[in-house]
Amino acid sequence: MTEVPSLERPGGRFSIGAAARFAALIGLVAVFIVFFIATPDFLTTSNISDLLVSASILLVLAMGQQMVVTVAGIDLSVGSNLPWAAAVLGYAYNHGWGLVAAILLALLAGTAVGVVNGLLVARLNMTDFIVTLGSLSVVSGITLLLTSGNTVPVNSGFLRDLALDGIGPVRWFWVVAFVVAALVGFLLFRTRTGTYLLSTGGNIEAAREAGINVSRVRLIAYAGSGLACGIAAVLFVARTGGSDPTLQTDLLLSSIAAVVLGGSSLFGGKASVLGSVAGALLLQSLINGFTILGISQYYQPIAVGGVVLGAAFISRFQK
Amino acid sequence: MRNSSTRRPNAAAAIAVTAVLLAGTAACGRSGQSAGGSSSSIRIAIVTRDFTNPYWAALRDGAVAEGKKLGVTVDVQSGQSETDSTGENAQISTMAGQNYNCFGVVPVNSTNVITPLVPVAQKNIPILNLDTQIDPTASKQAGVSYASFIGSDNLSAGEQAGQALLQRMGGHGDVAILQGIAGEQNGVNRQKGFSQVVAGKLNIVAAQPANYDQATAQTVASAILKAHPEITGIFAANDTMGLGAAEAVRNAGLTGKVTIVSVDGITAALQAVKAGTLSGTISQYPYAEGQLAVQACADLVNHKTVPQRIVAPIQLIDSGNASKAITSFPEPFFAFTDPLTSASK
Numbered sequence: 014m015t016e017v018p019s020l021e022r023p024g025g026r027f028s029i030g031a032a033a034r035f036a037a038l039i040g041l042v043a044v045f046i047v048f049f050i051a052t053p054d055f056l057t058t059s060n061i062s063d064l065l066v067s068a069s070i071l072l073v074l075a076m077g078q079q080m081v082v083t084v085a086g087i088d089l090s091v092g093s094n095l096p097w098a099a100a101v102l103g104y105a106y107n108h109g110w111g112l113v114a115a116i117l118l119a120l121l122a123g124t125a126v127g128v129v130n131g132l133l134v135a136r137l138n139m140t141d142f143i144v145t146l147g148s149l150s151v152v153s154g155i156t157l158l159l160t161s162g163n164t165v166p167v168n169s170g171f172l173r174d175l176a177l178d179g180i181g182p183v184r185w186f187w188v189v190a191f192v193v194a195a196l197v198g199f200l201l202f203r204t205r206t207g208t209y210l211l212s213t214g215g216n217i218e219a220a221r222e223a224g225i226n227v228s229r230v231r232l233i234a235y236a237g238s239g240l241a242c243g244i245a246a247v248l249f250v251a252r253t254g255g256s257d258p259t260l261q262t263d264l265l266l267s268s269i270a271a272v273v274l275g276g277s278s279l280f281g282g283k284a285s286v287l288g289s290v291a292g293a294l295l296l297q298s299l300i301n302g303f304t305i306l307g308i309s310q311y312y313q314p315i316a317v318g319g320v321v322l323g324a325a326f327i328s329r330f331q332k
Numbered sequence: 333m334r335n336s337s338t339r340r341p342n343a344a345a346a347i348a349v350t351a352v353l354l355a356g357t358a359a360c361g362r363s364g365q366s367a368g369g370s371s372s373s374i375r376i377a378i379v380t381r382d383f384t385n386p387y388w389a390a391l392r393d394g395a396v397a398e399g400k401k402l403g404v405t406v407d408v409q410s411g412q413s414e415t416d417s418t419g420e421n422a423q424i425s426t427m428a429g430q431n432y433n434c435f436g437v438v439p440v441n442s443t444n445v446i447t448p449l450v451p452v453a454q455k456n457i458p459i460l461n462l463d464t465q466i467d468p469t470a471s472k473q474a475g476v477s478y479a480s481f482i483g484s485d486n487l488s489a490g491e492q493a494g495q496a497l498l499q500r501m502g503g504h505g506d507v508a509i510l511q512g513i514a515g516e517q518n519g520v521n522r523q524k525g526f527s528q529v530v531a532g533k534l535n536i537v538a539a540q541p542a543n544y545d546q547a548t549a550q551t552v553a554s555a556i557l558k559a560h561p562e563i564t565g566i567f568a569a570n571d572t573m574g575l576g577a578a579e580a581v582r583n584a585g586l587t588g589k590v591t592i593v594s595v596d597g598i599t600a601a602l603q604a605v606k607a608g609t610l611s612g613t614i615s616q617y618p619y620a621e622g623q624l625a626v627q628a629c630a631d632l633v634n635h636k637t638v639p640q641r642i643v644a645p646i647q648l649i650d651s652g653n654a655s656k657a658i659t660s661f662p663e664p665f666f667a668f669t670d671p672l673t674s675a676s677k
Contacts, residue, residue: 059429067422162514162541164441168470176447252421254443254470259415259513259543297422304426307407310383314412 036327037274037291048302068297069186070248075271075293076197077241084214084234085281089145092265093153098123098246099256100156103165120243127239131232160258172251198286215282274324374404376629377432382410386598390662394622417444424448434629436460442467449476458632482642484616486518490525493593496612497565500591507565508556509539510573519569542573549576557584568594571601578609606654615649619662627672642671
């Protein structure tokens with residue numbers, strides 16, 4: 014669906030870029046085989062179903078991160094934008110504004126943070142790393158102010174069904190994640206905006222000289238990441254039954270790791286949506302398999318880090 | 333661009349290394365967490381917040397030890413941090429798909445575990461709510477009910493802390509409170525119990541959250557001591573904050589002048605009580621909570637009834653009994669009536 018060779022390497026030849034892009038997929042298969050051998054409980058319908066649901070939030074975040082990484086940026090604000098959008102949803106819902114309005118506001122809240130990041134990075138030419146690090150902190154503070162530091166329960170039957178039900182065996186979370194991935198893939202590889210995103214990330218000066226409005230393109234990327242946080246926040250509230258302003262999660266690092274694992278370059282200009290999807294699934298599979306095997310929490314970051322380092326090792330050869 | 337054929341072996345090698353690494357961690361990690369024979373038909377899943385907090389580690393150890401004693405399988409899992417609500421969530425939903433016949437869950441907040449517990453409840457697998465109360469209304473609407481709540485009485489812990497401070501401060505004076513994470517229920521109950529006991533006797537001049545964190549507590553306590561140099565007592569809603577407050581008091585040169593009482597009974601706090609930097613701690617026994625959870629699960633699987641609410645013991649530790657408490661840690665050094673054995677007889 015989304016596996017399209019990046020701009021600088023056209024053609025169907027099995028290139029180094031392709032090898033690195035498939036690294037996450039190959040890694041995913043390898044992890045599946047290891048866990049399949051280790052336990053009969055891993056490769057079961059119910060567990061794989063659960064694994065995909067658990068991976069959905071990370072997957073959506075990784076899609077947003079993918080857009081920013083494509084323009085050679087990075088979005089660290091994901092770590093607080095997700096709880097922020099979730100808190101807005103909780104706030105609106107508990108003030109009786111209705112679920113639809115609450116969900117729309119959450120999407121808007123996430124996008125707003127992305128737009129501010131985008132304006133600071135693209136218009137004011139501030140360093141992406143510092144801008145999003147700053148907004149990571151600012152947004153977490155605003156979230157605490159909005160909620161007075163309290164957990165906000167969202168007790169909605171619709172959201173609970175979203176988390177637990179689906180069309181037959183196809184769970185709603187997969188549908189959301191698939192649609193988001195498909196949209197990002199379509200945007201990147203089938204539209205002019207996507208071409209602009211890739212060229213801006215590949216060589217911003219060349220893109221500017223070619224007449225591309227690079228600051229608008231970068232703004233779109235950050236806004237996209239913000240919107241992804243909003244969507245992820247809806248899934249998050251559905252799954253955890255509320256929003257937690259003090260949420261500390263490893264989702265920020267995992268979202269970057271998934272994109273890098275997928276074969277996208279942090280220097281921009283190269284994107285693989287399918288790779289990032291595989292990367293997100295790979296990271297979640299590790300955690301899922303470790304839980305089933307009853308392996309201590311302490312080993313999980315080591316394994317996740319090992320996988321990321323392995324991906325970095327592979328990508329070393331593709332310059 | 334280099335030739336791709338030289339590249340592929342490298343990629344393959346990296347993946348192989350990763351796989352071996354994974355298999356390695358899988359192999360050496362597997363022994364630690366489960367106990368009991370696999371022949372047993374009772375498989376108990378306990379999920380808590382994280383193991384870096386010694387409190388939850390003690391709960392895990394108690395559960396695993398009790399599992400060994402009863403010869404049942406006990407698997408204890410946790411999220412990555414005190415507020416890792418999604419991580420814990422994913423683990424419960426993973427475990428819900430495995431063949432466990434009883435769950436014991438410590439939630440991160442009042443709602444985060446309800447959704448993944450819905451499939452468990454639908455299969456009529458008994459669920460125990462451990463340590464921190466899960467929202468009863470939201471649970472009911474989701475169709476999740478709990479066979480029992482096992483935890484310490486935090487209101488009573490706060491009351492005991494209040495009495496301890498009253499006694500040591502001579503029944504009057506100014507006192508400051510270090511709160512936990514804003515809105516966290518156990519902390520709220522501890523403060524409520526404390527405030528009720530000291531009302532009208534001690535003057536609460538400051539109450540600020542320090543997120544159950546030692547460094548934060550030290551900063552907050554230092555600021556409070558500067559603003560209110562006349563205070564003679566500090567109540568910290570947990571031990572790590574109590575230790576931070578003790579540090580702040582020492583830095584201000586007020587050791588011995590300010591009485592500090594906290595709640596939990598972690599090793600570092602017991603040692604601080606023995607050393608005299610901390611005046612006292614209301615020790616809870618998560619180890620006993622873990623034991624009680626496994627006992628209750630075993631009873632439930634065997635279709636015995638368990639009480640709706642099982643209260644784990646608490647005890648004031650001061651300079652008088654700190655040594656005894658340290659020696660028997662993490663088990664209580666005193667005898668307590670096991671509410672389960674007395675109930676199921």
